[in-house]
Every structure is written in C-alpha cells, then in structure tokens.
Amino acid sequence: MHTAENTMDRVDDWVVLLDEDGLEIGTAPKSSVHGADTSLHLAFSCYVFNERGEVLLTRRALGKKTWPGVWTNSFCGHPAPAETLTDAVHRRAGFELGLQIENIELALPLFRYRATDSSGIVENEVCPVYLARAVGDPTANPDEVMEFTWTDPEVLRRSVLASPFAFSPWMVLQMRELETFGA
Incomplete structure (x- = not known):
C-alpha cells in the first residue's frame, strides 16, 4: 500500500493554515x-x-522530524487542501500502516494543542481526534512507524498518565479527554 500513488505523503505536501478561531486562511x-x-x-x-x-x-x-522514537496513538497527519478530514484519515491509515479502517467516529472535534520537541520544532495544531476499527492487520511503513502493538485501552491510559514522558505530548493530552479510555 506504500506506492507512488501516495504522492501527497511526501515531504513537500501542503497543510491548511488556520486563524486563532480555527478558520482556514490559506495553505x-x-x-x-x-x-x-x-x-x-x-x-x-x-x-x-x-x-x-x-x-x-x-x-x-527514528527518522521522523519531530518526536522520533516516541510511542503515540495509532496514526496522525494533515489533510491536504480541499481534502476532507475523513478522506485524510483513510489515506494516512493506508500510508502509515497499510491498513484499511471503517466505522470512523469523531471523538474530540475541538482538540487543539501546542508542543515543542526537544529539537526546538513546534507543533501548533487544531487536531480533531477520531476513533476507527481496523479491517485486517497493519503492515507498518518503516519510514513512519518503527514498531506497533495492540493493547488494552485502560492499561494504555494508565500507562500514559503514569509516564507521560514516554508518549507524544498530544497523546498525553488526548488521554485526559477521551471517554473511550476512561477519562
């Protein structure tokens, strides 16, 4: 599933810029x-x-520009200009994990965070959070994911809250809000 047709996943893809109210202002x-x-x-x-x-x-x-080697949610990404969020979720599931997904549900529509990586790179995102069901098993793209595991949601939540330094900052914040994980 990691083919040339996934050209939007190259380093030179585009993101949608937002104003402080979350409204699109450009790309x-x-x-x-x-x-x-x-x-x-x-x-x-x-x-x-x-x-x-x-x-x-x-x-x-380890080759990721920000938070290399850090454990995080299943996957994340950026919708391309004029791409719906659900289309972007499907695209990234395929690109990062070689995975088809179904039953996509919007869990945190207004999630927003700002965090600085140890390299000094800042993430500053309005980042809706989705839940989905896997169709089959993942085949991770090694440029995106170095390893993965399936785990119990409550065990994961307890681990993230007990050892936040071991996980991505957005995941730590999301765990505090996601009811699916016992928040």
Whole structure:
C-alpha cells in the first residue's frame, strides 16, 4: 500500500493554515510550516481498535522530524487542501500502516494543542481526534512507524498518565479527554 500513488505523503505536501478561531486562511508546504515558530494549522489524530477492543499503539520512526522514537496513538497527519478530514484519515491509515479502517467516529472535534520537541520544532495544531476499527492487520511503513502493538485501552491510559514522558505530548493530552479510555 506504500506506492507512488501516495504522492501527497511526501515531504513537500501542503497543510491548511488556520486563524486563532480555527478558520482556514490559506495553505503552505508542510516542510515550511514546522519550525521554531510553527503557524497554527489543521491536523488529525486517530486511534484504531481491533475486533477484541484493543487499541493500536505505534512508535514513531527514528527518522521522523519531530518526536522520533516516541510511542503515540495509532496514526496522525494533515489533510491536504480541499481534502476532507475523513478522506485524510483513510489515506494516512493506508500510508502509515497499510491498513484499511471503517466505522470512523469523531471523538474530540475541538482538540487543539501546542508542543515543542526537544529539537526546538513546534507543533501548533487544531487536531480533531477520531476513533476507527481496523479491517485486517497493519503492515507498518518503516519510514513512519518503527514498531506497533495492540493493547488494552485502560492499561494504555494508565500507562500514559503514569509516564507521560514516554508518549507524544498530544497523546498525553488526548488521554485526559477521551471517554473511550476512561477519562
């Protein structure tokens, strides 16, 4: 599933810029947006569950620009200009995890965060959070995901809240709000 048709997942893809009210004000190349003074932009996070009710936890590849090697939610990304969020969620599930998903549900429509990586790169995103069900098993793209595991949602929540330094900052904040994880 990691083919040339996934050209929007290259380093030079574009993001949707937002004003402080979350309204679209333009677009910019992703590579030019993420830095020490990152503009507010649109993103999304997704938590994928299997038929046993376990959630897919992924560890970001060491080559990632921000938070390399950190454990995080199943996957996340940025919708392209004029792309719906649900289309972007499907696209990234395929690109990062070689995974088809179904039953996509919007869990946190207004989630927003700002965090600074140890390298000084800032994430500044309006980042709606989705839940979805896996169709089949993941085949991780090694440029995106170095490892993954299925785990019990409540065990994950307790782990994230007890050891937040081991997880992505957006995931730590999301765990405090997601009812699915016992918030």
